[in-house]
Each structure stands twice: as C-alpha cells, then as structure tokens.
Amino acid sequence: MDKTYDPHAIEQHWYQTWEERGYFAPKDEGDGAYCIMIPPPNVTGRLHMGHAFQDTIMDALTRFHRMKGERTLWQAGSDHAGIATQMVVERLINAEGETRHDYGREKFIDRIWDWKEHSGNTITRQLRRMGSSLDWEHERFTMDEGLSDAVKEVFVRLYEEGLIYRGKRLVNWDPVLHTAVSDLEVLSGEENGHMWHMRYPLSNGQGHLIVATTRPETLLGDCAVAVNPSDERYKHMIGELLELPLTGRRIPIIADEEHVDPEFGTGCVKITPAHDFNDYAVWQRHRDEKIISEEPHGGLINIFTVDAAIRDNEEDEDNLIPTAYIGMDRYVARKQIVTDLKAQGLLEKIDDHKLMVPRGDRSDAVIEPFLTDQWYVKVAPLAKPAIEAVENGDIKFVPDNWKNTYFEWMRNIQDWCISRQIWWGHRIPAWYDDAGNVYVGRSEEDVRKQHNLADDYPLRQDEDVLDTWFSSALWPFSTLGWPEDTDRVKTFYPTSVLVTGFDIIFFWVARMIMMGIKFMDDVPFKEVYVHGLVRDSHGDKMSKSKGNVLDPIDLIDGIELEPLVEKRTSGMMQPQLAKKIERVTRKDFPDGIPSFGTDAMRFTFAALASRGRDIKFDLGRVEGYRNFCNKLWNATRYVLMNTEGEDTGKGSSEVELSVADRWIITQLQSTISAVTQSIDNYRFDHAAQAIYEFTWNNYCDWYLELCKPVLTNDTSSDAAKRGTRRTLIQVLEALLRLTHPIMPFITEEIWQRVAPMTDAQGDTIMLQGYPVADQSLIDKNAVAEMEWTMQFILGIRKIKGEMNIAPGKPVPVLLANATEQDQTWLTSNRRYLDFLARTESVEVLPAGEAGPESATALVGEMKVLIPLAGLIDKNAEIKRLEKEIGKLQGEVERIGKKLSNPNFVDKAPAAVVQKEKDKMEVARKALEDLQAQAEKIQAI
Template sequence: MEKTYNPHAIEQHWYEIWEKNGWFQPVSDQADGRAAEGAPYCIMIPPPNVTGSLHMGHGFNNTVMDTLIRYNRMRGRPTLWQPGTDHAGIATQMVVERQLEADGKTRHDLGRDKFIERVWEWKGESGGNITRQLRRLGSSLDWQHERFTMDDGLSDAVQEVFIRLYEEGLIYRGKRLVNWDPKLHTAVSDLEVISEEESGHMWHMRYPLTNGQGHLVVSTTRPETMLGDCAVAVNPEDERYKHLIGELVELPLTGRKIPIIADEHADPEFGTGCVKITPAHDFNDYAVWQRHRDENPISSQIHGGLINIFTIDAAIRDNLAEEDTLIPSAYIGMDRYDARKQIVADLDAQGLLEKVVDHKLMVPRGDRSSAVIEPFLTDQWYVKVGPLAKPAIEAVETGKIRFVPDNWKNTYYEWMRNIQDWCISRQIWWGHRIPAWYDDNGNVYVARDEQAVREKHKLPADYPLTQDEDVLDTWFSSALWPISTLGWPEQTQRLEMFYPTSVLVTGFDIIFFWVARMIMMGMKFMDDVPFHEVYVHGLVRDSQGQKMSKSKGNVLDPIDLIDGIDLEALVDKRTRGMMQPQLAKKIEKQTRKEFPDGIPSFGTDALRFTFAALAATGRDIKFDMGRIEGYRNFCNKLWNAARYVLSNTEGEDCGANNEELERSLADRWILSRLQKTKQSVADAIEGYRFDQAAQAIYEFTWNEFCDWYLELCKPVLTNDDASAAAKRGTRRTLVRVLESLLRLTHPIMPFITEEIWQRVAPLADKIDASAQHTIMNQPYPSYRAPLVDDAAEAEMQWVMQFILGVRKIKGEMDIAPSKRVPVLLADANEKDRENAQKHRAFLDFLARIASIDVLAPGDAGPESATALVGNMKILIPLAGLIDKDAELARLEKEMGRLEQNIDRTEKKLQNPNFVDKAPEAVVQKERDKLEADKAALADLKAQADKIRKL
C-alpha cells in the first residue's frame, strides 16, 4: 500500500470497475447467475432535475440510500437502486430559452416542434451532469436501467394514467385560482413559490358607504387589486360594524357598488377590521367568495364576482364586451406596479387615501424566475384527489406504510385530510403534452393521439381538432415513479419482483408534493403501496444551523469538499452572478475569513462518513467543517492501521491452513468486541440510525482496534520467546478482524474499504470466487455468539485501566512516556495480583513499567502519585523520578495562568451587561469554562502538594 492515503488515486478507479462489471445490478440480472437470497430490496432514487448539479442535500440523501443499498446487497438480497432523472419542465425550458436569447431568438421563432428538438439536443449534451456527480459520491445505482421522465416508457405510463383517470371522472378541466408566474406565463406549484419577508407598505383606503353615512377604511398591500373587489368583509362579532352588514359601499375609482358581508376571515384585531374581498386575486378571498356566493340577499352582488383584472403579464387587462366599463380605461394596459402608483395617486387626489405606513410582508416569488407570483384565475386541468386520498390515508393508518420518524405521519394526515384538487397543467412546451383535443364548439376529446380520437368518436378526417397546448406538471410523472420505472403498464418481471419497494428516502418538504401522490397513484393502479417505509430526513444546514443559500454566502458544494478548491475559485463561485455589489463584497469577505486557504480535498469517503455521523433521526443536519476534517483523519487512521497489519502479516503464517492457533487475551477481547460492534452497527442501520452506526464503527476502529489492539498485539509479534501458535493466532486475528471491519464499514465508506480489502482478504482467506473479487458482493459481517467472551472483556478492561492509570500519572507529573517506572499496588485483591502477574507482558510493553510490587495491607507506601483500578491503587513513587524544583516551577506557572483565566471569567459573569444581553448558550459556555478551570487548578494544587512533600 502507498504510504499516504490519497482518495483520488482510488475512487474513480474502483467506481469504473464496479460499474463496468455490472455489480450494481440486482443479483438476478447478473451474468454469473448467482442465486438470490432473501426478500428483494428496492429503493427508488428521488429523481434529480436533469438541469441540476449536486448539492449538500443530494450528498446526504444519496449517502443514506447507498448505505442501505450496499448493506442489503451484502446481505445477499436481490437489491435494486433505481436511477433516473426528472425532465424538470420549467427549469429545462428556461435553460434552453436562455440559449436562444443569446442568439437573439425566442422559442416562438422556432415553433413548438423545433424547440422540443432543441431541448432534446441540450439534454443529450448537458443533461448528464447530475448523474456523473452522483457517481463521484460512490452511488451504486443500477445505471444500465436508468430512466428519464420523458423517455418512451414513462411517457406511455403518464398518458395511460391521464386517460384512465379522465374516463373515470377523476381528471377534469375547470376555472380556478392558481399561482401564476407573470414572467414564465404558467401556473406553478406551491413548492415552486418561495415566500420571503420584504419591506413594503400598507395603504389604508376609504370606501364610502352608499347610504351617505360615512365610509369604511380597508387596508391592503396591493392597492391595484381593488379594481377587482367584489365585497368588504367584517367579522360577524365585531360590534363596530354589525349594523352595516348587508349595506353597500362604493368601490373608489370604479363606480361599482359592492356589499358589506360578515365572515370570520376578517380579524377585528388586524388593521381596521375591514377586509377587501378580491376573489380572483387572493386565495383567502377566493375561499370567502365560495362561502358567500349563493347567500341572500347579497347573492346578486357577489355571485359571479370573480373579476380578473390582469393579463398573463400582470398588466391591467381591457374590458370584455359584456363588461361595459368594469375596469376604468385610465388603467388599462398598465403594468401592475405602474397601475399601483397611479391608483394611489388618484385615491389621494379624491381624498380617499387615509394613510400609508411602512410594512414588512411575505412576498411570494417564483423560484425560477424571481418574479412576484400572482393568484390568477385561469382554466386548468385538475385531478379530483378526494377518492384517491382515502385509500392512501388508510395505508398509513393500518401500518402498511410506516414513517420514520413516526411523527411525520401526522403531517401526512394533516395534508391528506384537508387535500384540495390538484392542478396538473402547465403553460409551457417542454413536458408531457396533455392528450386532449378540442373542436370548434369547445368539446373535449381525450385519447392517445388524434387518430384515436377520430376513431373513438367517429369523427371524419376533415373535422377540425386542436390539441391542448398545455403540458402536465412534472409532479404528475414523478407520482408514477415507483411503477413507471419498473415498466408499468406492462407487467414486467422487475415490476413483479421489486414492487412494492422497500423504503423511500426523502426530505420532509415533499411529503405532500411527491410522497403522498406516489401513495395515491400506487394504490390506484397497483392496488398496493409503493413502499413499506418512508425515512424522512432533515435539511443540511451550515454549522450555525442556517439554511444554505447563495444570498447568505454559506453554500458548500459536495464536489468541492471531495476534490478541494482554492480560495479564489471559491470566492468566484459564491459571488458569481450576484446583482448586488455590496452583497457580493460581504460574501467575499466572509468567505476569505472562513476559508483563508480555500477548502482542502477530503475525498468521498470522509464526506459520506460525515453525513452518516450527523444523521440523527428526523433532525436537520448542521454540517461542521471540523467534523469532516476529523473523519478525513479517521480515513488516515484506517489506512495506516491496514499498512501496519499488512507489514506484520504479508508473507507470514496467518493460520490459513488451519494450523494450531493460540489466542491471547487481547485476541479474544478484540474478537468479542467485534461481535458486539457488528450487532450494534446492523441494528443501527436497520433502525435508520446511521449516526449510531457511524459512531459504533468509529469507536471500535479508532479506540479499540487501532489505539489498543494494534499495540496489544506487539508483545506477541515482537517477542522471540512467543510460540509459533501464539504468533499465528495473533496474525490471524489481525487480518480477520481488519477484514471484517472493512466489510462492516463498506456501506458507508465504499472506496477505502475496497482498496484495503483487496490486499487483506487473501491473507484472511476471505475471497469468495462466486461473489467476484470485490468487497461489495461479500457477505455483511454477522454476529457470532461463540466468539463473545465477556470474561476476556472484563479482564482486558482491568489491563487497560492499569495502563491508562500509569499513563495518567506520567502525564500529570511530566514524566516521559517512554521512561520505565516502578509501580506499587495498594489494596490489591487476589484477582488483581493474578492479573498483574498473568498480563505482565502487556503492562511492561504499553505502560513502560520497571517493576511491580504489592504493598501489605495497611501500608500506605512512600509519597506517590496515585491512580485507581477498581478499589486497587496504583502508586508511582516520585522520589528520584522528577526534578522537584523544575516540576514545581512548571506547576506554579500553569496555576498562575489558570488563576488569571478564572479571575477574568468571574468578572465577565459578574457583569450584568454580559449575563443579561449575551445569548444563553454563550453565557453557559463561560460558566462551564470557569468550572473546568477551577477543577484543573485544584488538581494542580494537589500535585504540587505531593511534590513539596518529597
């Protein structure tokens, strides 16, 4: 092995070998014909956008999935991790349209068919970036069966589902309120709307009562929408306005009269308690309109009051022929914000503007366009989800689907029991075009293609038909992901074998948008759940718990953590494309302070182990650079341990031919600890506690195998008097334990474990030719009860405490670790004396002791430094071991430093300005520091007292 661990020298090398040999395919698909064992195991990848690039959420999510996949593959189960990408309708269309803009063209210049061709060209050239990056993470996906939501098979499935649901009356077309992006000219889902607090204004406007008895004051953040008001609502319990319910007000600037209605939507505590109702431009107002539209005596006033005032560009539209002068001509054609200014000015001029106040408000913007989203009344296609939701709710209630953590089922229930019909149409070109045709009379025909429409409805060839211009929401095709990727509507072998899938790994933010819809579609078209468990994980945040975003300048790129990136490139990456120079400068300064040397290369395994170690169930992940640095050191530790093992076993007799073996206490101890670690890791992975699995692996590898066992085996390997059987037993233990540890760790850290295993496995006699020469197809380590030795563990614990006690004394007294010291034992029982004699080789070698003498009962011995092993005292006489004056001077200096620290901290904690104003965590940190310094000072004083008595 190379002296230094270099992840880049091994990662791509091994991934190419794995993929080339088809080892990511389920066992039943492999050419070697190996028999599958156990129930099939399948995970569907949440399909990343074809336009996307790897982010920290992907890195975490894929680490979890790949750990589960590799673990179950090694358990011998037929294992499928289904890969694929989403066509990302809006995002992909925007990418290609920007390319056209650079050439001075629009998609309309090309026409629909040519534009779609251009998108497919882009997909072929640039659409594979995200899948290449997933390979860098070590993701063992079945790439030979990769799917795309616009490929022929998935398109057939989408069309089949649309037609079936339409024929059952579960898909319909209707005019309703949607989120409208006035820049992209399409409806968008709630998930594509990002609402953030911005500074704005609240305008207070006077609406005169038609009875001449004064006016009502209404408040709004969008005064331009008043042109579409159809009522003013007050709370039915608001004593100020009860007598006005049923009266009319004159809508300023329009001449229209609108009613005053009673509705609990009006909050008496907010503003004036009077709320303008604009149902075509506000979702809450739309709900009010639905509740009141058929009421008497105001039904004639409010029924039909859905007055849309905008064009698709969010400009004030013209009046329709039947509307007369519904919208004043002065505003027609104005952009919404220009209209806002003019309307406010006109209200002010007429004395109808009471006041304007500064106001913080949540502004909804399109996540792709950044345009302010408008509630907009349009004709769209909808799925009637009520009938689909009922069996989907029952699937969770009956336990057929289990959420992990369990509390997320409550979020699922809340959404599903209050579910609204699903808007599935989008006004773009890239996507699954809706299979609906219209004739000149507005009749709708749904079928696979135009010819099928004509045949089904017996329409002549010259009968004019026009296909719907809209495409389906990308979530519609994603909802079919678990069945369409396996070949549905065909009854394929893969569908039969792997549906239902085993677990869905996803973030909480798409439980409704994706998880719930997959459950509904799976229950509808397969009459079974799409997965048995849903593992819901949190978001990856920065070390302070803040969401990573470009505007905060705290985004980390997983590839940068794997490969490293220099400071200038990192600054450029974080500030590129920023429109605000001040923000760019702030982020540059912040980046230079945080990463003065850029980001070093950590490699994939260290990144994956970090994600696993931080994966506490259900919590957001605070990604700390200190943790990944620590786990890069862990990789180094494992690498160096392997080099040590190989240097002591290659070319040596490791007991492969079943010769006589003699196992030392250390051998029996480490084998016993290994069995318990195996069980802990397996239990943790089965329970989705990846943090506990990582912790168990880390503690066993670093603390027990590396720090202890590799040292404990040296007295045997370096002792010329040790028997051949003893040396053979220790070598066999070395290679067997390391080989098992590599298999145990492989699901989390695949690359380093494969590289080392290739060298260690032959020595451990662990090459299974039927499983190919790769660790990933070896059996996962299983718990072996006969190797559990509680007595050996207890005995070794005594040895370790003894060695640590001596080392502690040496450290406190500034005695060189290599210096051999005499040891006295006080209050030693028979077992202590037996252990001291039996394990003298370990004690001499690791504690560096010169002699061991047992004191008679009651003998306190000379002035000594002391440590405890149970009730037994370890005494090291200090006379002659230390320079008394030099050691006292050292202690005095250290005590002086601690006293200064204590004085400074006490003054800070006595300062009310600090205690009252600083965050509680900061104050507590100072208190903890004070207690630690006081304890350290007390220890030093005790040591000084002992030395003065010498």
C-alpha cells in the first residue's frame, strides 16, 4: 500500500470498475427485494449540499441492503424540468439573436433534446463522483418513450373516470414566462410596500366605506365589498350598493364571516375574485346570490392580459375596463389609478406597509393570481385512500411527526392544476375540432378511431403541456415499465423507502401516494424518511445571497483560494458574493480547502444525520473524518506489515486467542449490532459514531498496541501469534464490510489487500455479506478483564502527564486494596502493563498499608500508586507548577473582572456571557488541580 492515503488515486478507478462490471444492477436472485427511487434531479441541475446529503443516505441504504443479500435496486433517472429547461435553451437562442417563436415549436423541441444530449445531465456525472451505486443501466428520463406512454395512459384513464377536467380557475401566473406555475415554484418574501386606503361611496349618497389594499389597480375587477355580519358598524348596510371608483359600476356590500375580521383595518374588504385566491373563495361562497350573479360576468372579472397589463374590452360587451387604463402595465396603471383617486377625493391616506410578495423562482417576476382555462385533477377522491394508507400504517413517516404535516395538507386539498403554457413537456393528449369539442385519447389516431372521425376531419392538439409534477407522481411505477406488467414491476413495487426533504411532502410525496394507490392498488413505498436541511456551521440556510454556499465537488477535490473568485464568478455568482465565500473559506482554511475526498464527505453527512433535524455542516468535521480515513489507512498498513507472508491461522491451523483478541472480537460483535440497528432505524449518526469509536478507539488506539507484546515477544507461542494475526486481519475485514455503505471507496481499496488473507470469496466488497453479530463470540469476562487493564494503563499515563514524567520512562508501581481478582488479572496481563504503561515493577502492598507519598489513580477500589521520590526533580517541578498556577490565576482574575462588569453582563448576548462563565469554570478547575499537585510534591 502507498504510504499516504490519496482519495483521488482510488475513487475514479473503483467507480468505473463497479459500473463497468454491472455491480449496481439488481441480482437475479436474493432474499427479498429492496428498492429506493431517486428523487429525480432536474436535467438542468447541479449537485448541491442537499443532494449530496440525501444521496449519501440513499446510497448507504442501498449498499447495506445489497450486502444483506437482497435483490436491491436504486432506480436512476432525471426529470425533464419543463420550465427550467425551456429557460436554459431559450437563453441560448436569445444570445444568438433569435426566439423560440422564430424556431417554431418542433424545431425548438429538437434544440432542447440536442442540448440535453450534449450539455444536460451534469448532475448524473456528479452523482457518480459521490459514489452513488445507482442502476445506471436502467436509467430513466421523464420524457423518454416509456414514461411518456405511462403519462398518456394515466391522463386518459383519469379523464374517462371524470377525474380530469378542463375549467376556468384561478392560478399562479408568471407574466414573464406566460404560464401557470405550481405553489412550489412561487417564492414569497417580505418587501416594502404601501397600503392605500380608498373611499367607496354608497350609491344612496349616505356616505362611503373605506377599503384598504396593497394593490389599488385591482379595484377595476372588484365585484363586492365584504363585511363581517356581526360588525355593528356595517350590518345595517349589507345588501346596499357602492359606486366602484373610476369604473361607473355598482357593486354590493356582502356579509362574509369567514374572510372578514372586524378587528383588522377598517373591517371592509374589497373582493376581486379573478385576482386574489382568498377573494376567489369568497366569490365561490356567494356567486349564486342574486346580488352577485347579476354582476357582469357573474362578478368574475379578469382585468389583465398574460403580460400583466390592463386588457382591452374585446372579450366582453359590457366595456368593463375604463379606456384610460387599457394597455398600461399593472404598475403604471397602479400609479395612474392612485393619481385619479386622489384627484376625485377618494384617496383617504397612504401608509408604508411590509407585505409578502410572491415571485416566480425562475423569472423573479411578481406572480399574479390569474383567471385562465386550465386542466385540473379532481383530487378529493384520490386523497381519501391516500390519507387512509398513512392512518392505517401502510405507509410510515420517519420521524413520525411528519405525518401530521401530510394530514394537514391532504385533508384541505384543492383540485390540482396540471397544465402549463410552455412547449417543453408532455403535450396534453387532447384534441379540439372547429366547433370546440374536446377529444381525449392516447394519440390522434386513437381519438379518430374511438369517435369515428374521418382522416380529413380537422383536429388540433391542445398547445399546453403537463405540470412536471404530474409525470414525477408516476415515478415509482412508470420507471419500472408500467403500464406493461414487467418483471421489475412485480419485483420492486411497492418500493421500500422514499428518502426526501420535508418541503415536497405535498407536491411530490402525496401525489405519488395518490397515483400509486390509484393505478397499482398498493402504496408506492412503505416508509418515507424525511431528512432535514443542510445548513452552514452557524445554522443559517445556505444561499448565494449569503455567500455561504458550498459545492460538494469543491470539497471533494479541494479549493485553491486564489482562483476561487474567478471560479465563482463564471456565471454562478456575483463577484461580491464570491469574495464573501473567499473570506469565509480563508478564515477556516488559510491555505485553501484541502482535498477531503468523497469518503470523508459521506462520513460527515452520515455522522450529522440525526432523524429529521436540520444539520449544521462544518468544514472542520470533514477535515476530522479525512483524518479518520488516514487512521484507517495507516492501521491497515500496520496490519499488513505484520500479516503479509505470515501464518494468519487461515483454515484449520491451531490458534490461541489472547484476552485482547477475545475482547476486540466481542467489541466487534457489539458494534455490528449497534450499526445494523442504527441503519435499520435511520439513525445514520449513531451508526457512524459506533463505527468511528470502534475503529479509532478500540481497534487502532488499543488493539493494535495490545498486539505488539504478543507479536514481538519471542516467548509467545506460534499458536498465540497466529491467533493475534488472524484476529487482526479478520476484524479488519469485517470492519471494512461494516463501514462500506458509508465509505465505499477506501473500504474497497483496503479490502482488496486484506481479503486474500481471509476466507472471503468474490471480486468486490460490494457483494460481500454484511457482517452479522455472532452472540457466541461475546466474552464478557474478556471485556471485564480488558477494561481493568486499560484503566490501569490509563491511570499510569494520566499520572505521568500530570507530574511531567516522560511517557516512556519506566516507573515502579504499588497497588493498595488489591483484591484476589485484581492480583489474578495483574499476573495475566503484565505483558500489556509493562509494554504500554512502561511499568518498571509492580508490587502489591499488604492489606491496610498506605504506602509512601505517591501519585494515585483508581482502578475500581484498587489504588495504583507511583512513588514520586526519585522520579522527579522536586524543585524544578514546583517551579514549573508555580509558573502555570500564576498564569491560571491571572486568567481567573481577568475573567472575573469581565463577569463583574454590569456593562458586559447586561449588554452582551447571553451566549457570549455564558461562554465566559464556562471559561471561568474550566480555569478554576485547572487551577485547583495544579495547586493539589504542587501540595503533593511539596510533601515528598
């Protein structure tokens, strides 16, 4: 093995080997089936920390179950990401001086496919860098032929059952992209704005009502003003008419208890149902009332074009839109309307006001609630069995509390708008004739045949495409070959677990459950593991605006600080944000971020993955687990140096196991049990901690040292040496298999060196059996004996450290209060004590004898004494201690003054004050310990 662990020297080689040899594909046979569906990343996407965390968890589960002998599938694939992909390609052709309309639909779609082939799927290449053992051989894409057939099949069946319909409804409208967008694609943030208070005169001339709004331009579409029926100020006015300013229309005062809070504002709310979701709900409750239904268009008045400009009157005969505003952009119209209201004495006042503004996540345009004809799924009949599936335990959320979020959304679910006004996506399988009749079918040929339409009968296909979430809702079964009854469907549906973030429980998880139950008569997965967000080391959400974004590939490969700004400004981020990242990075790593490698990053994610909680990602943790990889590497080099070419007890050779051998074998069984149970319960943090503790503390720090007296001592028997060599190599091999799901690369590389000295069969650790704890190998007596021995050694090392005695200096040891058991263990473990604690001699004092002035450590009730006379230079040690005591006294005095200063205690943040109190406690304790040592040495 190379002297130094270099992740880049092994990672690419092993991943290529695994993929080329088909190790990621499910085996033809196995003990049961295990399947995870990857949340399909956008074809335009790049790997971010959330992806890296989530994919580490999924890959660890996949490798774990694969090694357990199950037929294991981690389904690969990506999403066509309708709006995002169309925007990417549109920008490309815009840079060439053309638009998609210049291209035409067909040619534009061809251009997108060309882009996907040559420039898309960056994220799938990055997933390979993360070691993700996805079944690439059967990778799917939501726009491939098979999944497209599944989409059409589902649409047609739902339509035929009356669960898909076309209707005029309110949607989130992006006036830049000219399409409806889902709630998930709307980002609402607080912005500064105004609240305009407007006077609506009563038609009877008896005064006016004051209505407040943040969007005065929408008054052009008002159909009513609502008040609370219990409000004494207005209850006598219900049913009266108001003069709608600037329009020449009259609108009624209506009563609505649900929407109007009499304590908020003036207690009067303008109702604009075509441009506000809450107002639309009010309109639905009152639209059949005569006073509303007699309004033009039944009170449902759209005032905008698709560009969010004031429309003209061509679409109605009532001339509802005042000509003065026609064609104005919404914000220009707002300014003019406010001016006109003021001129007519109808503007009461204007207040500064902070409000939540919805913006499209792609265009950053302010989203408009907009009335359009769209396709909808009638969701309530699908939601009922989906709710019951979680209620009766067919699907389990982990952590369990997320089911409450699921229920809250599902029990208040609204019909789902599934149409989008873009070109890239699954074209809606609906055709229209010149009379406006709608025909739905799997193809135009199917429609003509089904409805006996001649080949020359004019039909045109719907221009819209389906919401991306519609195709991804079918992901758990469409990727397996449905609607065909394939072997993969039979084997892997329902899948085992879905690993996802909480933010898409409704948008994706719930819809998969509804569609899975509807079309497969079974749930799509048995468990939903909901993980937290990856935040920075301070707990802040990672965002480009904060400059705290980390790129997983950068952490794997390392970052040189000088070219960092250039890299970060190559289209990904603004220069000032790049410089902010540089400052953050330089603070923690002055010489740049080293190459941590994939395994260190994956182990960090696992170690931080407590169930359901957000994780604080600290580069220091990655550095620590890079050191852990080094530790494992160097331990292997030591093991190989002591076992290669030697008799390791393979086969039937006689072996003799020392107490240390039996102890480490016992510790291994306990660790295997802990890790297996932790992964089964999605406690990857506990699994990682158990592996770390066993590897670093038990195996490396203790067992490798305990082996040396056996292997280097000429008096050790051949059987004893064989037993230790066999234990060294077998425990290491099992540890590699135990760790492989989390750290696949380094474990494969080492296993290839270690496996030939064991009974392991096969070409890769990936397909080896996962370790199973053997209760028959647990030796509690060996554990008790080794605990005693280690406490003995640690006690002597602690005394040497406190008394400034060189670690390698042999020391005489006296034992007081030693029981018969203590003396037995002393005899059987002297070689460990002499070698690791450097004991010069060990003498058991007679019962009741205290011994000379000594430094003392306790091992149970037994006292371990090291007489100080002759071991240390009394005067020099007292002088050293006095110097240290003086420093600590100064520190205690300095902190004491700070904590007694009211300006600091009262004004500093509580966390800062607590930190100083903690420092004071540590300093005081250290001072007491040093003073006790000084007194002890003075007494010699």
